[in-house]
Every structure is written in C-alpha cells, then in structure tokens.
Amino acid sequence: MTATVAIIGRPNVGKSTLFNRLVGKRLALVDDMPGVTRDRRSGDARLGDLRFTIVDTAGLEEAEASTLEGRMRAQTEEAIRDADVCLFVIDARAGVMPMDEHFANMLRRHDTPVVLCANKAEGRAGMDGLYESFGLGFGEPIPLSAEHGEGMSELYSALVPYVDEIDELAKNAALFADEAVTDIDIEDGEEDEEEVGTKERPLRVAIVGRPNAGKSTLINKMLGEDRLLTGPEAGITRDSISVEWVWQDRHVKVFDTAGIRRKARVQEKLEKLSVADALRAIKFAEVVVVTLDATISFEKQDLQIIELCAREGRALVIALNKWDLIEDREAAWAHIKDCQDRYLNQIRGVEIVTMSGQTGQGLNRLMEAALRSYSMWNKRVSTSALNRWLEGVIIHHPPPAVAGRRVRLRFMTQPKTRPPHFVVFSSRPESLAESYTRYLVNGLRERFDIQGTPIRLSYRKGENPYAKKKKR
Template identity: 85%
Template sequence: MTATVAIIGRPNVGKSTLFNRLVGKRLALVDDTPGVTRDRRSGDARLGDLRFRIVDTAGLEEAEASSLEGRMRAQTEEAIREADACLFLIDARAGLMPLDEHFANLLRRNSTPVILCANKAEGKAGDVGLYDAFTLGFGDPIALSAEHGEGLSELYDMLRPIVDEAEELEASQEFTEARTDVDVEDEEIDEPVGTRERPLRMAIVGRPNAGKSTLINQMLGEERLLTGPEAGITRDSISVEWEWQDHHVKVFDTAGIRKKARVQEKLEKLSVADALRAVKFAEVVVVTLDATISFEKQDLQIIDLCAREGRAIVIAVNKWDLIEDREDAWGHIKDSQERYLNQLRGVEIVTMSGINGQGLDKLMQAVFRAYEMWNKRIGTSSLNRWLEGVLIHHPPPAVSGRRVRLRFMTQPKTRPPHFVVFSSKPDNLPESYTRYLVNGIRERFDIKGTPVRLSYRKGENPYHKKRN
C-alpha cells in the first residue's frame, strides 16, 4: 500500500498550504481565518521521486466531544490512527504555544511516527520558535516554509524511509496475492467506467443542511465526513472512493450553495467556488433536496447550473423519513417537476433517507442510468429520417417570405448529447423552434434527464463560385 502521511497541528499553522505544496495543486482552501479546514482531505503527493498519500486535517482544538470543534478533533484523531507518519506543524513565528504542547502529548500516546516541522521559518523571525521546538522531544525540527517551498529537501530525507517501507510491504503483498488466471490476449486496455482504474465521478450538491455529508457517510458505512445540525459545516469539496455492487465511484462532497446575494464572506465564496469546480469535474451530479422544503427557488437555480454545465443529473429528495403524508408530498414533487423542469424532461427523482440508507440502491441505479443516457449516441441516418418527418409536419417559419432550409443533421459529441443542424439561414431561426427540435429529439430517441444541446451551422452554397 502507498504510505499515508497526515498533517497535524493547531489551527492556522499552515497545514493546508503545505498540503497544496505537496500535491502541486490548490486543492485545499487557504485563508488567514483560523479553522478553515474541517474535514479530512486526501491527495496524491509528490516530493522528488517520492509518491505517497497526504491527508490534510482540521486544526486540533480543546473542546467538548459533542461540539463542532470536538467532532472536528475526532476526525483528526482518526487520521492520526490511520497514518503511517504524522507531520506535526508548529508556527515558528508565533513560537511554541500551550496548545502545541497539549497535542504533542496526544501524538505521544499513539504509535504513529512523528516528524516535527516548524513552519513559517523563512527569515530570522522564525528562529526563536525553531529553537523552542526542541523541547517537544520529537527530535530535530525541520525548518520549513510551505508558502515558499523551503526545507522540503530535509522533509524528503525524513519521509524516504517511511515511504520505502510502505512500498516494500506493498510489493510483498502483490507477490503473495499474484493472479495466475490472467489471459493476456483478452485483457482490455480501455477500462469501462465504474472500474478501479476508471471510477465514475459523482458530485453531491445542494443547499446547506440538505444532508449531503450524511448521505456520503451512509454510503461509506463510517463517519468519514463531518456532520451535525449546524448548516454550512462542509467547506472544502472532499473526494472519497466508494464501491457499490462492484462499481467503483469517486464521490465529491461539496459545500452548501446559498443564494448569491447572501454569500458575503470571503470564506463562503471560496467554498462555493470549490463546489462549482466539483460540478465541472463530475460526470453525474446528484442534486440533493430537503424533502421538508423541496423545490425552493435556490434548488431550481442549482439544477439549472448543473444543466448549463452539461452534467448528467439525478435529483435526490433526502430526509424522506421525516415526511408523514408521503402521497401528498410525492404529488407536490411531480407537480413541481412538470412545472419547473421542462429543460430536463424525464430527469429521475429518487426519494431517500441519508441517515438510514433508505433508497440508496435506487439512487445509484438512477445514477448509472443517467450516465448511460449522458453518453447516448444516435446514428446520422436515424437523425435525418426524423428530421425529414419534422420538416413535413412542422417546417421552420419563413423569414421575409423566404423559407429557411434545414439540410442535414448529425451528432458530433456526447457527454452531453450535442446535435448540429446545417441550415441555409441559421441566424434567422427563432428560439422557440430550437426548443421544438430539442423536445422532439428527447421524445423520439428517449433521451431523459440529461441536457441536450443543439447548434446550427451554415452550409456553403455549392453554386456561389459559379455565378457570372
């Protein structure tokens, strides 16, 4: 197995900055506000020729176990137990704090090896804190600057034996568990979606407190993500690997998306931007609604956003266990679907409960059906036979007494299905006729619950150069 290294420390010592430095991307949110990180975030780190798994954690704080800070601390303690080594960060400029000493004692009670790093040690301002770090008893501290990349060579020397030991263990396991029934000639090079090498990318989005993190914890069967009654707990978009009925899925938990006018704080703006990036990266988006207040205006805006991004969409009506009159509630949901989701006709809506797992299998079946629909391709001959029938029964409106000709139709792209119509005057076609064609394509070729894109191109006149 690949070595797992957890970054540990009190709030605002630069853990997320070091995480971003090691993975080579700005994955974790970074801000001057203490306590930005709340959930564990993992990534593939590179340091020279070393490859290992790095885990960013919430800042350790003393708090009641039932409080939000206490639940954050529990997540961090779990990361310590699962890691092969811990990078214990202190702030060299601020010096050694009582909270640092308190959590040094916590690390001593675990058998996980500890590498002490004095971050923000650039310049002479960090010398005092660097010398103070010797008193913690974890050996010589590494003078580090995550922001400027200083001290990474010393970190490399400390991590080298830990990573090598993990790689040797992995090699021995692969040798003892080697497969002997592999047919080399029949092995597929291109893995279908849902395999370990090619997991389906699925993002869970919705308004704050819709039960997104609770749903993912139910999928995983463990308290992997921070949850609670407070709205807006999730800040980073966290990705986790999950296997459902032999299908591998990469699930993205995202921050709740509120109305744009209400998003004022810088940190919430960063969280929402991170959620939108997760939508763009995903293949299927599960829009989570609260069954007690479903199809609010913000829910519809989130669905419209996902449709404009061209993602396959499934709507999960969560907290269904709280509904008493389910027949009436389902009637309201279907009525709202007919009224508000004309651009996504046939989108699947699944009622479920993230807290007890009700409807989870139905949700995943709908997700894989949506993915297949998202990749649907229609033959050119079938499209043009359909187009001929449309032009007979409902030709495009004339412009200045002259007909607009639709000559040819094809589908150049999928993900989502994208159709192109060659026309004599594409700029003169009204939007209403485009909607008519899109709805006709959906109905004729049974394309449900995924965006359909239709564009026009002007065909060249073959007699243009023969004039005169």
C-alpha cells in the same frame, strides 16, 4: 499500498499550504482565518521519488466532544490512527504555544511515529521558535516554509524511513500490471496519466445542494462510516472532499461539496472560496446528484442549482433527502411532480429519488438512477436515424418562413456525447426562432428516449455551391 502521512497541528500553522505543496496543486482551501479545514482531505503526494498519500486535517482544538470543534477533533484523531507517520506542524514565528504542548502530549499517546515540522521558518523571524520546539520532545525539528517550498529536502530525508519501503512495493506491483488506465484528476481538471493496473476508472459523482440538505450524511451512509463531518449546523462542509467507494462492483469517486446559497447572501471570502470549489466539482463531475430537503423542496435556490448543472451539461439525478420526516407522503409526492412539470422543462425526464441519508433508505435506487442518467449522457444516435426523423419533422412541422422565405434544414448529425450534442445544417440558421429549437430538442428527447440529461443543439450554415463563381 502506499504509505499514509497525516498533517497534524493547531489552527492556522500552515497545514493546508503544506498539503497543497506536496500534492503539487491548490486542492485545499487556504485563508488567513483560522479553522478553514474541517474534514479530512487526502491527496496523492510526491516528494522527490517518494510517492505517498497525504491527509490534511482540521486544526486541533480543545473542545467538548458534542460540539463542532469536538467532532472536528475526532476526525483528526481518526486520521492519526490510520496514518503511518504524522507531520506535527507548528508556527516557528509564533513559537511553541500551550495548545501545541497539549496536542504533543496527545500524539505521544498514539503509536504513530511523529516528524516535527517548524513551518514559516523563512528568514530570521522563525529562529527563536525553531529552537524552542526542541522542548516538545520529538527530536530535531525540520525548518521549512510550505509557502515558499523551503526545507523540502530535509522533509524528504525524514520521510524516507516510513515511505520508501512501502513505495517500492507499489512500484513493483505496477510493473506487473496488465494494462494502464488513464486516470483523470478532476479537482483541477487536468489529466494525469498513471498506471492503475486493471482497475476501471471510477464514475465521478458530485453531491451538491443547499446548506444542510444532508449531503455529508448521505455520503457517510454510502461509505458505512463517519468519514465526513456532519451535524445540525448549516455550512459545515467547506472543501470539496473526494472519497472512493465501491457499489455493486462499480468503482465510484464521490465528491462532497459545500452548500450553495444564493449569490446575494454569500459575502465572506471563505464562503466564496467554498462555493467556487463546489462549482468546480460540478464542472468536472460526470453525474451530479442535486440533494433537496424533502421538508422544504424546490426552493428558488434548488432550481438555480439544477439549472446550473444543466448549463454545465452534466448527467443529473435529484435526491429528495429526509423523506423519512414526511408524514403525508402522497400529498408531498403530488406537489413534487407538479413542481417537476412546471419548473424542469429544460431537462425533462430527470429522475427524482425519494430517500433518507440518515437511514440509507433509497440509496440503491439513487445509484441505479445515477447509472441510468450516466448511460443517457453517453447515448449516441446514428446519422441515418436522425435524418429519417428530421425528414418526418420537416413534413409535419416545417420551420416558419421569415420574410416570405423558407428556412431549409438539410442534414443532421451527432458529433459529440457527454452530453448528447446534435448539429443541424441549415440554409439560414440565424432566422430560426428559439421556440423551434426547443421543439426539435423535445422531439429528440421523446423519439430517442434521451431522459435525465441536457441536450445540446446547434446549427451550421450550409455552403452555397455558387458562392465562389463569378457573376456574369
């Protein structure tokens, strides 16, 4: 397996910028405000011919264990224990701060090797802090600029003793792989072909919802560990964090996302970045689990998130979380079914799973529903079956005439899946009413049992065989 390198340091020293530099893309949120990163975030890093896993961590702060900052610090300490080597980052321009010295002492209490990095060392402004950092006791610091890419060769030399040997093992293992599988990195939507042996490509599942709906708690229960930061505070998650999971021999890549509030309430720049990150996770997911709080379900914002997922064409499952807090479950379920009938006409048949992320109740039912929705998302109907169905539709309910002229539906086919996309060839598609399109979509959904996923239906105008002949 590849080496794991953790980036450690106090807030606002440029850890996430260095993380983005090493993974070669903007995965972690970066802002001038201290404390942007809260959860551990991992990525596949490349530095020259070195390949390793890089972990971005929250800025270390002194705080009580029960506070949010204390829980962030616990996540960072876990990353230190799991790492093969730590990059201890300081701000060369600010010099060595008392908090740097405090956490240098903390790093010395662990057995993990430490490489000292003096970031923001471009120009003469960082020279004093660079010399001052010798006093931390981690040897000669590496002057670098994560923003401008300076000092990467020195960082390479420092990492070779910890990464090179493990990386060679990974390279040798790849030589004996039976087959190569294309892995799609969904964080930025670009395809990256890598040799991953016989391992199947994981199902990409995004967990979305309003703030404090229990998304991170649900993922922690899936993994069986406190991998993600949780707590009673709303809006803890900021980055979209991906974690690998295996459920009943099925590889799953789960994405935790920031809570999505109403657009009018999102004012701060950092929250806008967090919401944009969540929307990007929805765009490149295969299945989206919209998490609702059972105590206040189907709020207006819940419906807008569901509608957004439908517009993006994602397979969809609704997780009714915190079901263990509901006392009169029969009345609550009746209310939920009524809301489903009234508000979810655009995506009929979507499964609603009652569950508890705190206790794990309903977790297997949720994953079974996700796989069924994924299967529907990939469903294909033969052209012959479509046209037999279309012929019956035209007989029983033909398109309404426009200005005394009939609209002819000549042929139907399905060119795409993910989600199912149908095309109807028509004589005058521009004259068809939206209500008739909804009638066809509902008919397709009922006749071919396509539930829990959006359906796309478009029209093409058939060519006039006499259009190219000259008029006599």
